[in-house]
Amino acid sequence: MKKIYYLKTCDTCKRIMRSLSLDGFTIREIKTKPITVSELEEMFQLSGSYESLFSRRAKKYAAMGLKDQKLEEVDYKQLILSDYTFLKRPVIISDTTIFIGSDKKNMQLLKEYFKTN
Incomplete structure (x- = not known):
């Protein structure tokens, strides 16, 4: 299974996707x-x-006002399901490996993964 969850209005998502070879991936907006x-x-x-x-x-x-609340796992799940903006993106799944978001460390791991796979 190879999937990418992204937001089409997000320039960061688009930049990341352009930098990768996405053959065989299901791309989901x-x-x-x-x-x-x-x-x-x-x-x-x-x-x-x-x-x-x-x-x-x-x-x-x-x-x-969520920054002032103590959220539990069930809260995070409900919030993500309630509004697309709460999902950190992009989410890239390749078989049993997942890459979440666009932070520098994650992007380095993603580039290394795509070089070897």
Whole structure:
């Protein structure tokens, strides 16, 4: 299974996707077709937590006062399912390996992975 979950209006997602060879990947835009419970659970199985999939950069995070709350895994799951902006992106799944977000460390691991696979 090879999948990419991204937002088409996100320049960072587009830049990352242009830099990779995406042959054989299913590319999924999350605003027009929101992720399902089973897709999120698949990401959870690979990542180990919903929190790792959650974006604190989402504008709604501050607007909803979430930064002042203690969130649990079930809260992260519900928030991600309730609004596409709460999913850290892009999420790239290649077989049993998952890459979440665009931070520098993750991008380095992603580039190394694509060089060897």
